[in-house]
Amino acid sequence: xxxxxxxxxxxxxxxxxxxxxxxxxxxxxxxxxxxxxxxxxxxxxxxxxxxxxxxxxxxxxxxxxxxxxxxxxxxxxxxxxxxxxxxxxxxxxxxxxxxxxxxxxxxxxxxxxxxxxxxxxxxxxxxxxxxxxxxxxxxxxxxxxxxxxxxxxxxxxxxxxxxxxxxxxxxxxxxxxxxxxxxxxxxxxxxxxxxxxxxxxxxxxxxxxxxxxxxxxxxxxxxxxxxxxxxxxxxxxxxxxxxxxxxxxxxxxxxxxxxxxxxxxxxxxxxxxxxxxxxxxxxxxxxxxxxxxxxxxxxxxxxxxxxxxxxxxxxxxxxxxxxxxxxxx
Amino acid sequence: xxxxxxxxxxxxxxxxxxxxxxxxxxxxxxxxxxxxxxxxxxxxxxxxxxxxxxxxxxxxxxxxxxxxxxxxxxxxxxxxxxxxxxxxxxxxxxxxxxxxxxxxxxxxxxxxxxxxxxxxxxxxxxxxxxxxxxxxxxxxxxxxxxxxxxxxxxxxxxxxxxxxxxxxxxxxxxxxxxxxxxxxxxxxxxxxxxxxxxxxxxxxxxxxxxxxxxxxxxxxxxxxxxxxxxxxxxxxxxxxxxxxxxxxxxxxxxxxxxxxxxxxxxxxxxxxxxxxxxxxxxxxxxxxxxxxxxxxxxxxxxxxxxxxxxxxxxxxxxxxxxxxxxxxx
Numbered sequence: 001x002x003x004x005x006x007x008x009x010x011x012x013x014x015x016x017x018x019x020x021x022x023x024x025x026x027x028x029x030x031x032x033x034x035x036x037x038x039x040x041x042x043x044x045x046x047x048x049x050x051x052x053x054x055x056x057x058x059x060x061x062x063x064x065x066x067x068x069x070x071x072x073x074x075x076x077x078x079x080x081x082x083x084x085x086x087x088x089x090x091x092x093x094x095x096x097x098x099x100x101x102x103x104x105x106x107x108x109x110x111x112x113x114x115x116x117x118x119x120x121x122x123x124x125x126x127x128x129x130x131x132x133x134x135x136x137x138x139x140x141x142x143x144x145x146x147x148x149x150x151x152x153x154x155x156x157x158x159x160x161x162x163x164x165x166x167x168x169x170x171x172x173x174x175x176x177x178x179x180x181x182x183x184x185x186x187x188x189x190x191x192x193x194x195x196x197x198x199x200x201x202x203x204x205x206x207x208x209x210x211x212x213x214x215x216x217x218x219x220x221x222x223x224x225x226x227x228x229x230x231x232x233x234x235x236x237x238x239x240x241x242x243x244x245x246x247x248x249x250x251x252x253x254x255x256x257x258x259x260x261x262x263x264x265x266x267x268x269x270x271x272x273x274x275x276x277x278x279x280x281x282x283x284x285x286x287x288x289x290x291x292x293x294x295x296x297x298x299x300x301x302x303x304x305x306x307x308x309x310x311x312x313x314x315x316x317x318x319x320x321x322x323x324x325x326x327x328x329x
Numbered sequence: 330x331x332x333x334x335x336x337x338x339x340x341x342x343x344x345x346x347x348x349x350x351x352x353x354x355x356x357x358x359x360x361x362x363x364x365x366x367x368x369x370x371x372x373x374x375x376x377x378x379x380x381x382x383x384x385x386x387x388x389x390x391x392x393x394x395x396x397x398x399x400x401x402x403x404x405x406x407x408x409x410x411x412x413x414x415x416x417x418x419x420x421x422x423x424x425x426x427x428x429x430x431x432x433x434x435x436x437x438x439x440x441x442x443x444x445x446x447x448x449x450x451x452x453x454x455x456x457x458x459x460x461x462x463x464x465x466x467x468x469x470x471x472x473x474x475x476x477x478x479x480x481x482x483x484x485x486x487x488x489x490x491x492x493x494x495x496x497x498x499x500x501x502x503x504x505x506x507x508x509x510x511x512x513x514x515x516x517x518x519x520x521x522x523x524x525x526x527x528x529x530x531x532x533x534x535x536x537x538x539x540x541x542x543x544x545x546x547x548x549x550x551x552x553x554x555x556x557x558x559x560x561x562x563x564x565x566x567x568x569x570x571x572x573x574x575x576x577x578x579x580x581x582x583x584x585x586x587x588x589x590x591x592x593x594x595x596x597x598x599x600x601x602x603x604x605x606x607x608x609x610x611x612x613x614x615x616x617x618x619x620x621x622x623x624x625x626x627x628x629x630x631x632x633x634x635x636x637x638x639x640x641x642x643x644x645x646x647x648x649x650x651x652x653x654x655x656x657x658x
Contacts, residue, residue: 260598261570261598264599268596
């Protein structure tokens with residue numbers, strides 16, 4: 001048996017292209033003492049991966065040229081030299097873009113009531129990001145208006161549904177009529193604004209007649225700038241992603257920062273790792289809503305490791321629909 | 330007896346000029362039932378006044394053309410038709426740029442251990458702004474580095490001294506060598522960077538070898554942008570003033586906002602009115618430090634109402650030194 005993996009071939013200048021990746025074959029790794037050999041079944045694709053492909057300063061070190069692309073996976077234990085795991089166990093790992101890997105730090109997935117892949121989405125990092133970002137930084141109060149960008153994505157879709165569950169008006173921003181329809185009809189948001197329609201400011205005004213109390217920002221750039229000018233007194237801006245800047249060679253320059261003073265806004269960065277100690281709380285809440293049918297969740301599945309690069313490129317361009325996964329098994 | 334007052338003659342486009350003001354004579358007002366006639370002794374000049382001269386959206390309605398310029402004053406009661414005040418009482422009012430006025434909402438000044446004018450500075454709004462902005466939004470921990478811009482001003486000078494009193498490294502930013510020397514030698518800051526010297530980034534790096542944990546921003550614009558890139562993980566930015574934008578016809582566009590995400594910064598707007606209910610706490614703390622000689626305070630005094638416009642223009646250009654007052658009495 002041999003392993004296959006995707007490495008970073010070159011750093012993107014602007015948009016990511018397939019040339020930035022290389023697929024390699026290599027021998028199957030062997031588990032050492034305390035380690036576990038895992039066959040990856042699902043690879044999660046996430047916007048943060050764009051950051052790792054760059055050598056710009058970020059919250060985690062980037063991937064070096066020739067190194068394995070990082071990523072979270074769900075897999076099955078093939079061989080274990082760790083007393084806590086046995087063959088056949090399902091596990092959550094950080095094994096990256098490859099078919100097999102040897103892991104030391106991994107988590108057993110005990111839950112069998114939902115598909116395994118949910119641990120990479122609604123019951124994993126994206127779900128927890130939505131939960132803590134909205135609850136702890138957004139601090140929404142019943143009756144307030146919550147706006148979230150990338151509303152049909154893995155994080156945004158949960159943010160808006162939680163906002164509704166917690167008594168708020170939920171307004172999404174998404175690219176294209178089809179996504180907007182999904183966000184309102186399927187996910188139950190009160191409204192969704194199509195930022196590709198070219199009337200973001202006016203459309204937001206209509207969708208948020210009482211202004212915006214919480215803006216959960218997954219995109220940064222011009223959409224953030226437009227929202228800043230729509231925030232209510234004491235509004236909160238959850239800064240969770242800057243996808244619009246990921247592929248720009250120069251960062252967008254924000255014009256409406258004075259709104260922070262005028263309206264006493266609080267703007268705060270959100271990275272899910274900071275909430276590690278409370279993952280259990282988020283998992284219990286999200287799994288509960290899911291079991292009660294109160295939380296809808298959609299996956300977008302690509303088959304095969306060789307299609308992962310195209311999958312990430314699509315994700316960065318917004319062509320996915322729901323949580324983007326690569327099926328490896 | 331007649332009254333004299335300064336009204337807004339026209340709105341400034343960019344920098345304020347003396348043409349934007351007009352001095353008028355008018356009859357002395359008469360106190361009605363429940364009102365008090367006050368002779369103003371001191372008028373406070375503050376950067377926020379530039380905002381009131383504009384019709385742009387702000388946290389308080391602007392002054393209309395032909396209307397009295399707003400401002401806080403300290404005065405003496407000449408005639409009272411309000412049972413809580415009597416002739417000779419010293420009072421804090423919002424009577425604006427005039428020699429006499431009739432007030433309904435005013436505060437008696439009981440304190441006699443400090444000059445009356447202190448109620449407009451270190452023991453008034455600027456002092457309270459520094460206290461709550463630093464304590465509640467900046468939340469400095471001992472050993473952290475606190476940077477404050479407009480460091481020789483009414484707010485900045487208190488921010489840095491409180492930072493030192495609370496166990497932090499205090500670094501000021503001020504315009505010119507003379508102000509910087511005052512900030513370090515007189516006020517006891519650990520360092521002060523001259524933003525006019527043209528090496529803000531490098532000089533900040535030297536003054537803050539461990540990075541910046543709290544940035545108390547009185548100026549906005551390029552200085553804020555530079556600081557964003559120097560903030561430590563979980564740093565706090567207190568957004569208190571945007572004086573650099575007040576006189577620009579186009580707002581400065583901030584480039585380094587991504588730092589909010591990468592370093593999980595919290596950036597929050599601060600207006601002192603929001604803390605009204607706790608003014609007593611700030612007053613007790615600041616008066617205590619002052620009495621113990623732990624808090625230094627400097628005033629910059631202009632004589633005569635007719636010189637108030639030039640005083641505000643100087644303040645906006647940074648030519649004042651310490652709290653800017655107009656002596657009317």
